[in-house]
Amino acid sequence: MPIMTNSLGLHFVALISILSAATVKGAEYDYYKYHPMEEIRNWMAQMVMDYPDVVTILDYGQTYEKRTISLLKIGLESEKRKKAIWMDCGIHAREWIAPAFCQYFVKQILQSYKTDTKIDTMMRNMDFYVTPVLNIDGYMYSWKDNTTRLWRKNRSPGPSGDCYGTDLNRNFDANWGTIGISFNCSSDIYCGSQPVSEPEAQAVTYFVGSRKDDILCFLTIHSYGQLLLVPYGHPNFTAPNYNELVNTAMHHCGHFL
Numbered sequence: 001m002p003i004m005t006n007s008l009g010l011h012f013v014a015l016i017s018i019l020s021a022a023t024v025k026g027a028e029y030d031y032y033k034y035h036p037m038e039e040i041r042n043w044m045a046q047m048v049m050d051y052p053d054v055v056t057i058l059d060y061g062q063t064y065e066k067r068t069i070s071l072l073k074i075g076l077e078s079e080k081r082k083k084a085i086w087m088d089c090g091i092h093a094r095e096w097i098a099p100a101f102c103q104y105f106v107k108q109i110l111q112s113y114k115t116d117t118k119i120d121t122m123m124r125n126m127d128f129y130v131t132p133v134l135n136i137d138g139y140m141y142s143w144k145d146n147t148t149r150l151w152r153k154n155r156s157p158g159p160s161g162d163c164y165g166t167d168l169n170r171n172f173d174a175n176w177g178t179i180g181i182s183f184n185c186s187s188d189i190y191c192g193s194q195p196v197s198e199p200e201a202q203a204v205t206y207f208v209g210s211r212k213d214d215i216l217c218f219l220t221i222h223s224y225g226q227l228l229l230v231p232y233g234h235p236n237f238t239a240p241n242y243n244e245l246v247n248t249a250m251h252h253c254g255h256f257l
């Protein structure tokens with residue numbers, strides 16, 4: 001395995017290693033190319049048919065353009081109340097490798113839980129909530145043509161109606177509107193008219209908020225930067241378990257060295 005080194009060398013190595021560990025099984029669905037939304041929806045339904053004991057689809061919201069937002073709930077039935085891990089992909093429309101990663105992740109855990117005791121234990125004790133594409137309107141728009149390929153935001157109109165899209169990643173009610181944002185609707189980092197103004201952000205906030213005692217981990221997958229970012233994206237506020245988060249991140253990057 002080639003080891004590329006630069007200031008972010010750990011992350012480069014991690015990515016290459018995941019790819020080289022891939023198998024060619026599941027040939028009917030190509031996990032090495034990007035898929036339009038309709039194919040991803042069909043793939044979700046296929047996962048439920050192929051693994052009915054562990055996979056269900058939960059619809060938990062609607063996009064601005066009234067498309068249903070769905071996730072795959074993955075886990076073995078249990079008498080006890082289970083903890084959960086949240087993972088969303090495709091909050092930024094143009095970052096196509098994020099939805100591709102979510103699909104690949106789902107395939108890997110479903111193919112291996114019967115033979116891998118570690119994953120079997122996780123599936124018994126926890127559920128995974130995986131949203132392959134959160135920003136569906138934006139994702140579909142980024143597939144439209146070459147002029148829309150780099151669309152990032154959702155598709156709701158701005159206050160004056162002459163610009164479109166809120167950066168959903170900057171719309172949550174966490175230090176909203178304070179840093180790394182724009183109040184100009186034409187900007188790629190427009191944070192919306194108020195916290196959680198967007199239906200996609202509302203869906204996540206409600207789903208996660210109503211289960212917050214059970215959710216152990218919240219992962220949101222992006223591309224471009226080979227970076228692991230920890231909460232809260234603000235210089236003055238860090239998570240109470242900041243050290244644990246950084247240590248965990250370093251530990252997992254270290255696995256691939």
Ligand SMILES: [Zn+2]
Nearest residue numbers: 092095222223
């Ligand atoms: Zn992003």
